[in-house]
């Protein structure tokens with residue numbers, strides 16, 4: 001399988017290590033045999049100066065003349081169904097845009113009033129649909145898992161997604177060329193849900209993008225366990241976004 005990693009945070013993301021310079025990221029990715037990588041620094045609030053800073057990644061990349069395909073994007077938080085934390089003009093300049101529809105741990109992101117598993121499942125599906133309707137989303141990162149939400153039963157959330165609604169949203173994503181991320185480190189805890197997701201995705205022509213949400217140099221590569229996980233879930237080249 002030709003590998004890519006579309007969720008890599010550079011040192012421009014506060015949560016990433018200082019070692020995550022563009023140069024180091026490219027070196028690690030090349031060493032790991034990745035053909036394409038995506039630099040996806042966080043944008044959590046509408047902030048023109050932040051967007052400007054991220055756009056500077058283009059000239060940093062170009063100066064390095066990387067031997068692999070390095071795409072410049074962002075991971076924008078979705079605040080509510082209709083609000084994404086990045087300006088449309090900036091989104092159009094970027095190579096790709098990850099829209100995080102489940103950054104529920106951020107205090108300015110709308111949470112469901114009733115914080116039950118089924119309310120979260122319904123809310124997250126609505127958020128994803130909003131991200132698709134927005135029109136500039138390339139990939140939904142870490143979909144369906146609400147790992148950072150405390151006091152909620154995560155397997156109950158996965159079980160609560162209305163399968164009819166889920167299939168409708170996946171089909172809409174496919175029509176609008178929005179892909180869903182598969183992070184092997186997340187998949188391995190809920191293999192059955194993700195097997196089902198890939199199956200449903202295949203039925204409607206949905207594409208998936210691989211990502212590890214790397215914040216440190218050693219997190220950029222896929223190790224043996226990651227590759228085994230992808231294999232066990234049934235991920236094949238034909239399911240992946242052609243980047």
Ligand SMILES: [Zn+2]
Nearest residue numbers: 075100141142
């Ligand atoms: Zn995220």
Ligand SMILES: [Zn+2]
Nearest residue numbers: 007009075213
């Ligand atoms: Zn991330």
